[in-house]
Amino acid sequence: MPIEEGAKFQISQSAQGFFNSADLLTVISNNGVTVQFTLGEGKGYGAMPVDHMNYLLKRSNLTKIQNKRALLSPSEGTEEHIS
DSSP, X not given: OOOOTTOEEEEOGGGXXXXXXXXXXXXXXXXXXXXXXXXXXXXXXXXXXXXXXXXXXXXXXXXXXXXXHHHHSOOTTOOOOOO
């Protein structure tokens, strides 16, 4: 899964201790090697290698939060017609 700028991730309870007890991580930059991020509620900022972020995603320590706009727009393959 590509890690885009602006993506938001929920931090699991077990990993919050490593992120200043924050429950939200927002990606601000990804140069392909390093991901820079801010933590929710003004609890800080940081950076980590992309490989480590992918590891945290794989272990479910981070869970991507879906964009509300993406949830509201219909997917391309499904069209519903109202009669």
